[in-house]
Amino acid sequence: MSRTSVIPFGPQHAAFLEPFHLKLQVEEEVVVGAEMSFGYNHRGMEYAMAQDFKRTQFLCERVCGICSFHHSSAYVQTMERLFGIEAPERAKLVRMIMMEAQRLTSHLLALGHIAETVGYENMFMQFFREREEVMTLVNRISGGRVHYSMNAIGGIRKDVTYEGLKDIGETMDRLEPRLLDLRSIVRKDRTLRKRLIGVGVLSKEAAFDWCTVGPTSRGSGLPHDIRLTGFDGYGVNGVKFRPIYYDEGDCYARTMVRMDEVIQSVDLIRQGINLMRDGPFLNAVKGNPPAADAYGRVEAPRGELMYWVRGKNEVQLDRIKLRTPALVNVPAVSAMIKGARVADVGPITVSVDPCICCTDR
Amino acid sequence: MTDAITGLAMLIAVPLLIGLLLGIDRRLTARMQNRVGPPLLQPFYDLWKLFGKERRAVNQAQVSFAAASVLLQFTAFAVFATGGDLLVAFFVSGAGNLALALGAFSSRSAYGQLGGQRELLQVLAYEPVLFLVIFILGWQNGSFLSDAFGENLLYLLPLALIAMVPVVLITMQKSPFDIATAHQEIVSGVYVEYSGTYLGLLKLGHWFELAFVFGIITLFFSADDIVISLLGKSLIVLVFVFLAVLIDNSTARTTRGDMVFKTLAFGLGLTIINLVLLWIDVSGAIW
Amino acid sequence: MSAAEIDLRKKLERMSLKSPRPRLIDVIAADRRDGTYDLIYVFHHEGAIVDHRYVVNEDDDITSIADLYAGALCMEREIIDMYGLKFNGVTGGFLLDPSSPKNPLRQPRKEVAKDV
Numbered sequence: 001m002s003r004t005s006v007i008p009f010g011p012q013h014a015a016f017l018e019p020f021h022l023k024l025q026v027e028e029e030v031v032v033g034a035e036m037s038f039g040y041n042h043r044g045m046e047y048a049m050a051q052d053f054k055r056t057q058f059l060c061e062r063v064c065g066i067c068s069f070h071h072s073s074a075y076v077q078t079m080e081r082l083f084g085i086e087a088p089e090r091a092k093l094v095r096m097i098m099m100e101a102q103r104l105t106s107h108l109l110a111l112g113h114i115a116e117t118v119g120y121e122n123m124f125m126q127f128f129r130e131r132e133e134v135m136t137l138v139n140r141i142s143g144g145r146v147h148y149s150m151n152a153i154g155g156i157r158k159d160v161t162y163e164g165l166k167d168i169g170e171t172m173d174r175l176e177p178r179l180l181d182l183r184s185i186v187r188k189d190r191t192l193r194k195r196l197i198g199v200g201v202l203s204k205e206a207a208f209d210w211c212t213v214g215p216t217s218r219g220s221g222l223p224h225d226i227r228l229t230g231f232d233g234y235g236v237n238g239v240k241f242r243p244i245y246y247d248e249g250d251c252y253a254r255t256m257v258r259m260d261e262v263i264q265s266v267d268l269i270r271q272g273i274n275l276m277r278d279g280p281f282l283n284a285v286k287g288n289p290p291a292a293d294a295y296g297r298v299e300a301p302r303g304e305l306m307y308w309v310r311g312k313n314e315v316q317l318d319r320i321k322l323r324t325p326a327l328v329n330v331p332a333v334s335a336m337i338k339g340a341r342v343a344d345v346g347p348i349t350v351s352v353d354p355c356i357c358c359t360d361r
Numbered sequence: 362m363t364d365a366i367t368g369l370a371m372l373i374a375v376p377l378l379i380g381l382l383l384g385i386d387r388r389l390t391a392r393m394q395n396r397v398g399p400p401l402l403q404p405f406y407d408l409w410k411l412f413g414k415e416r417r418a419v420n421q422a423q424v425s426f427a428a429a430s431v432l433l434q435f436t437a438f439a440v441f442a443t444g445g446d447l448l449v450a451f452f453v454s455g456a457g458n459l460a461l462a463l464g465a466f467s468s469r470s471a472y473g474q475l476g477g478q479r480e481l482l483q484v485l486a487y488e489p490v491l492f493l494v495i496f497i498l499g500w501q502n503g504s505f506l507s508d509a510f511g512e513n514l515l516y517l518l519p520l521a522l523i524a525m526v527p528v529v530l531i532t533m534q535k536s537p538f539d540i541a542t543a544h545q546e547i548v549s550g551v552y553v554e555y556s557g558t559y560l561g562l563l564k565l566g567h568w569f570e571l572a573f574v575f576g577i578i579t580l581f582f583s584a585d586d587i588v589i590s591l592l593g594k595s596l597i598v599l600v601f602v603f604l605a606v607l608i609d610n611s612t613a614r615t616t617r618g619d620m621v622f623k624t625l626a627f628g629l630g631l632t633i634i635n636l637v638l639l640w641i642d643v644s645g646a647i648w
Numbered sequence: 649m650s651a652a653e654i655d656l657r658k659k660l661e662r663m664s665l666k667s668p669r670p671r672l673i674d675v676i677a678a679d680r681r682d683g684t685y686d687l688i689y690v691f692h693h694e695g696a697i698v699d700h701r702y703v704v705n706e707d708d709d710i711t712s713i714a715d716l717y718a719g720a721l722c723m724e725r726e727i728i729d730m731y732g733l734k735f736n737g738v739t740g741g742f743l744l745d746p747s748s749p750k751n752p753l754r755q756p757r758k759e760v761a762k763d764v
Contacts, residue, residue, distance in 0.1 A: 007471040014548050029475070029617070039743040046730075047753060119536050119614030125394035191537060191613040211672045211719030224671065229695045295690070295697050306690070308676055323674035323690075327726075328719045335718070342475065343616050360743055 004032060007342065011040050015117050015346035018356035020330070022337075022349070029342045034334050041360040050317040053079065053289050054153075061147045063322065064357040066106045069098050070300035071322075072151040078296030078307040079153045082289050088280045091155035096234060097168065097272040098141070098148060099298065100265040104134045104175075106301035107258045107265070110353040111186075114255055117346040118195040123185065130178055137171045140164070155282035165273050172266050179266065183259050196252035200336035200348035203249055210332035213325045214303020215261070216352045219254035221247040226299040239271050251344075251351040258353075288313055300325055302353050324358035368443035375442065379568045379575070380404045382602060386533070389606045411561030419468045419554050426464030427559045431566035433457030438569040441576045447495050447505045451488075454573050457566060458484050461551055464563075468554035476550020479617060483538070486621040487528045490628030491577070494521050494528075497636055498580055515581050520635035522581050522597075524628040525574075526608075529601050531624065532574045536609040538620050575601070657711045659700060660689060670698065675713075675723040677731050679755040685731060689713070704733065712738045 004025050011019035019040035025033035045063050049056045060075045061068035073095050080087055087095075112127030135145050141164050142148035150156050186192065202212070207220035217224050225243035227234045234241055244260045246253035289311030296307045303325030312318040329352045336348050384401040391398025400406070418424045437454035440446065458480065465477035498521070499505040501514055515522065531538045555563055578601060579594035615623070663670055670693035678686040680703065687710065689700045704710055712735040714721040727733055728740035732751040744752075 005471060005474070007475070029478075037741075039741075039745065042743045044752060115613070119539065120612065121390075121536070122394050122610035123613075125396065129395060189613070191615065194615070194619075195613045206718075208669065208671065209718045211717055224692075295699075297697075304673070304692075306673055308674075308688075308690070310678060319676075319678040321674070321676045321678070323676075323723075327722060331719065331722050341616060343614075 003027065009345060009349075015350065016354070017113065018354065020354065020356045020359070022333075022345070024337075024342070024345065026342060031337050031340050031342065031345060034337045036331065036334060038330075038356070038359055041356050043361065045361040046320055046322060049320045049322075052315050053311070053317050054315070056317070056320070057151060057153060058147075058149055061149065063361060064324070064355055065146050066109060066355065067102065067300040067302065067305070067358070068147050069095075069102045069150070070298050070305055072149075073099055074296045074298045074300075074305050074307045075309075076151045076153050077298065078294050078309045079285075079289065081294035081296060082292060082309055082311055083153065083285045085154055085283050085285060087155045088283060090159070090276065090279045091281045093272050093276050094156050094160050094281070095151065096239070097160075097269050098138070098150060100268045100272070101134055101138050101141075101168070102148075103265045103301045104262060105131055105138070106353075107262045108134070110301070110350070111182075111255065111258055111262070113353075114196075114251070114347060114350045115192070117350045118192065120189075120192060123182075123189075123192070126182060126185075130175060130182065133171060133175055137168065140167060152282060152284075154285050155280075157282070159281045165276060168269060169273050172269055176263070176266050179262055183263060186255065186259050193252060195344075196255060196347060196351075197248075197250055199251045199344045200333075200340060200351060201248070201250045202332060202336050204247075206335050207249065207332070210335060211328045212303070212332050212352075213328060214299070214301070215254050215257040216303065216329045216332060218243060218245040218257045219351075220249035221245055224304070226297050226304045238275060239268065241268065251347050254351045288315055289317065291318070302326055302329060302355055302358070322358075322361060324355070324361065326353075326355040326358040330354045330356075330359050365443075371442040372439060375438070375572045375576070376565075376568050379572050380408070382571075382575075382598070383568075385599075386602055386606055389603065390610065393606065393610045408561055408564055411564065412558055414557035414561075416558045417556055418559055419470075422467040423464050423554065424559060426460050426467055427555065427562045427566075430457050430460040430464060431562045431569070433460055434566040434569035434573070438573045438576070441573055444506055447499060447577070450573060451492060451495055454570060455484065455488055457570065461563065461566070465551040465554070470554050472548050472550060472553045476553060480551050482617055482621060483531050486538075486624040487531045487628070490524055490624060490632065491528050491574070493629060493632045493636075494524060495577060497521050497632060497639075498577070501639070513583050517639065518581060518635055520631040520638075522578070524631040524635075525578055525601070526604060527624040527628055529574060529578070529605055530608060531620075532571055533602075533605050535605045537612045537615045538624065539614060657713075660713055660716065663689075663691060663698075663700065666693065668694070672713075672717040672720055673697070675720055675727065677727040677733060679731065679753065681755050685733060687727075687733075706733070708734065710735045712736050714738065 004027050007024045007026050009022035009024055010016050011021045021037045021040070023035040024031050049059055057072055057075055060071045063071050108127045108131035112124045112131065115123035115127060138148060139145045141160060142150050150158065202216070202220045204221045207217045207222055212220070213224060223243045223245045227241055228243065244257055244264060246256055289309070291312050293308065293310035298305050305325055306323040308321040310318040333349050333352055337345060340348055381401065383404040387403060388398045388401060433453050434457040437450045437457060440450040440453065462477040462480040465473040465480065497518060498514065501517055502512060527538060552560060552563060575598050578597055582590070582593040582597055584590040584593060670691035673690040673692050676688040676690060680686055683706055684703050685706070687702045687704050691698045710733060712720070712724055714724065721738065722742060724735045724738045725740055725742035728735060728738060729742055729744045730751065730753040732754065
């Protein structure tokens with residue numbers, strides 16, 4: 001005899017940072033079915049962002065607090081395509097450096113979050129201590145911990161000084177050994193491995209079917225990474241980059257993808273600093289966006305972030321559409337969760353790094 | 362007469378010491394995580410604040426169970442403190458845990474139900490170990506009365522003392538085994554439907570439960586000189602708290618099955634080995 | 649199913665069978681301000697964006713592609729919420745609930761659109 005009971009997970013739950021609702025059907029602490037609902041955080045961003053293309057470059061940062069710079073980079077990149085101009089190389093490198101810095105903050109948050117969900121409070125604190133180092137660094141560089149507001153259509157608003165670059169380099173030197181330490185802990189810790197390995201498996205085919213992106217798909221053996229093709233900054237002469245992927249498809253694989261990408265980000269930031277040359281940093285644009293459309297993609301911490309903009313020769317935009325990575329990653333949770341234990345629901349949902357601000361917009 | 366006064370002094374002093382111990386625990390945890398941590402007396406402030414809050418309950422049964430839980434835990438500790446039978450104290454404390462689980466079941470919350478089930482599972486995991494440890498203590502001592510312990514048993518029962526580690530971890534709700542109150546999974550489980558004064562009652566009950574468990578640990582050491590005896594007992598307790606914090610900070614939470622299996626295998630295994638060694642010793646084979 | 653819809657379905661099916669299989673990025677809807685809507689299926693194929701554009705009417709029954717790509721379901725549900733278009737076998741309520749404004753992203757018709 002088995003009896004199904006319903007457990008509501010969220011919208012407010014200790015394991016979730018943001019509100020979304022999971023209705024779990026449970027038999028003896030085993031999940032047999034799950035229903036998700038969203039929309040608790042819907043703010044009508046796509047409408048608001050179509051009102052004034054110049055203000056949108058600041059508004060788009062407010063879509064999400066942990067990938068704000070990726071949003072604004074994707075937006076300005078799209079607008080540059082629409083206007084048919086190219087940002088100077090120095091601006092692209094600054095964007096790349098700041099994007100990688102934000103990837104550090106975001107991934108360290110996600111890693112800390114997953115440690116916290118499996119009850120590993122100490123590791124959570126370690127990750128957040130390192131994250132704080134990056135947060136204060138970006139604050140020194142841009143003047144904001146969360147919203148950097150450095151981008152402008154055609155480049156960056158203000159150049160990064162020589163001292164600023166030196167500061168970034170020194171912080172990375174301080175950070176790298178500590179991150180490597182943390183990686184070896186994540187690799188070796190037995191209790192953590194026991195809780196994450198084999199949990200919430202998403203097969204390669206399912207990952208493709210659910211259109212997943214970012215660490216979620218790379219944890220399932222799909223080496224998609226828009227940094228290879230999408231964003232201009234990584235194409236600037238000589239940035240060496242290779243996507244990191246794991247084949248297992250479980251929570252541990254997704255965690256390890258993030259852990260390795262943290263180290264990789266440090267390396268990419270160093271490469272960016274070494275490639276920096278003096279030069280112009282802004283090709284200003286004039287007039288309103290033409291009545292045409294353009295795509296722009298960047299690799300946000302959670303995966304491919306795509307903007308599609310259609311102008312109409314006015315200050316307003318005809319349509320702006322955001323395809324955020326969380327929109328495809330979070331629904332894929334329902335494919336991972338069947339047959340999991342209630343204790344694993346937290347780690348599974350957190351392992352895709354659900355950003356509900358992005359999903360709901 | 363003096364016994365009664367000592368008993369009364371213990372009844373008042375030990376719960377206060379437990380509060381202090383929890384304060385030390387929180388400071389220690391914070392230091393291990395590079396934080397400053399709360400004031401040493403924070404557990405008292407917390408309790409004080411909870412008792413000052415509005416009385417709200419989901420239903421009447423819940424209140425009764427909370428009261429039953431705290432009374433039973435207090436009785437268990439009182440039996441222990443006034444020199445009563447350890448086995449009686451053990452069973453009364455077990456009944457207190459049962460009341461806690463029933464209180465969780467009495468609400469209709471899904472998390473309460475899960476927490477109650479997990480609480481029962483925890484009881485299943487650590488009570489056999491605790492029982493065996495008490496049994497072996499009493500057998501060595503020749504009596505189960507807690508005031509009849511005047512002998513140093515540490516060198517006879519070292520493995521049984523180590524077997525108490527998972528028991529302490531479970532009762533202190535520490536990381537690998539804190540499944541009934543797992544905050545990130547079932548939102549504090551058994552406590553989730555309580556608030557204010559009644560939550561304070563349950564916390565107080567938890568203090569008494571800890572007092573009883575740590576009381577058992579102190580029975581392992583005794584000396585003729587009362588000062589050395591007290592120092593030794595406190596040292597053992599502090600070492601246990603330190604170990605619990607250390608393990609808490611270097612592990613993730615395990616799952617239900619794992620907890621039961623590990624606690625039983627580790628605890629019962631060590632105690633039984635200790636028992637066998639003692640039995641061989643009785644027949645004069647080793648030491 | 650009208651001829652245009654069969655055509656759409658066939659094209660998308662053919663697209664999804666290509667090797668290596670294209671990855672669906674998004675399904676975008678945009679108001680054309682004359683009662684018709686752009687429906688854009690965006691794919692990532694061999695390192696670049698490939699898109700398929702269709703124009704649909706407000707009351708067309710659009711074929712869902714959730715059976716080709718499970719991830720398309722949420723994108724279609726969002727379009728239902730935002731524009732009130734109809735997809736076969738898909739219900740809205742993804743971001744909005746019954747008490748929310750209806751079809752918030754629909755634009756006024758062209759004649760009254762001069763609102764700068």
